[in-house]
Amino acid sequence: MRPEIEKIARDFTEDIRKLYGKKLISLFLYGSAAGEDYIPGKSDINLLVVLEEINVGDLDLYLKIKKKWERKKVVTPLFLTEDYIRRSLDVFPIEFLDLKEKHVTLYGRDLLAELTIDPANLRLQIESEIKGKLLRLRQSYMELEGKPEKVKKLLDIALSSLTPAFRNLLRLVGEEVPLSKPEILEKIAKRFGLDSDLFSRWWKLKTGEMKASTAEIRKLFGEVHEEIEKLMDIVDGLKV
Structure with missing residues (x-):
């Protein structure tokens, strides 16, 4: 402390x-x-x-x-x-x-x-969180009419709101949880066969380490949507 x-x-x-x-x-x-x-x-x-x-x-x-x-x-x-x-x-x-x-x-x-947490309850809430955030991501994109500056903010919010689910998904499958958010994203990608480069770019866009054009933001949103959908399917079929 x-x-x-x-x-x-x-x-x-x-x-x-x-x-x-x-x-x-x-x-x-x-x-x-x-x-x-x-x-x-x-x-x-x-x-x-x-x-x-x-x-x-x-x-x-x-x-x-x-x-x-x-x-x-x-x-x-x-x-x-x-x-x-x-x-x-x-x-x-x-x-x-x-x-x-x-x-x-x-x-x-x-x-x-x-406290003792039942893994089945944890898996169910992780699934609920990911599915709910994916729905919100789609709905917000349409409400914002795909405007790049607003989509960028939407991606920032989505990353922050999904991090607790990512962190606990690693715990659920017995992985040690890294301290930093970039490392959590990297580990989630590698553990579940997702695009680690995409997750890295997503983080860098949020922190300002990476600048993106209008076309790049739209492309990134599409890629994020696709990877979250993949993860949703993985968690849905996860046995604990």
Whole structure:
């Protein structure tokens, strides 16, 4: 954890303990701030608060300190109960597996480390995510009338939204998940026989490392659409 994050985490923990006292079970830092891809001043700081129970009064309590922490890039935390977590693993396996794999315990029991995700549920959500994003990609392309500058932004959004599914697909098939997004894309392509050069160009277009003409953006969109469709079919037939 970066030194500036350590101070924010320490001070935030103190505020949360004062607000919730014995109702507080655990407090976690997760997301980029808990890993290597945190960008100071740009990345949000994500936290998960686990309480014994949650009512509207508990939410109102946090409003007392919300603006103070927003100034330090702390977004409104997730407020969950242990029971909600336990009963939602089948519905949100991707989200909870991401939390399990990338978090820092700031207070209380590390209940995220105790989570067990059913591979069948994980495969189903990955399939749902990829199919849903593919549909959205098609629909948005038509809504945007294929305009290159807007299609470029659409490709950027699609890459960001598909990355969690890619990361968890690697976990599902027993592959070690790289820390960086470019490496995740490269590994997904190689593991499932997709076009690794295309995935590299997709990433470089998003980060600005590569410039593309109108014709190149249209071509790239078509290639991305084709590769995501291939991956969708692979995941659909995957046995776990």
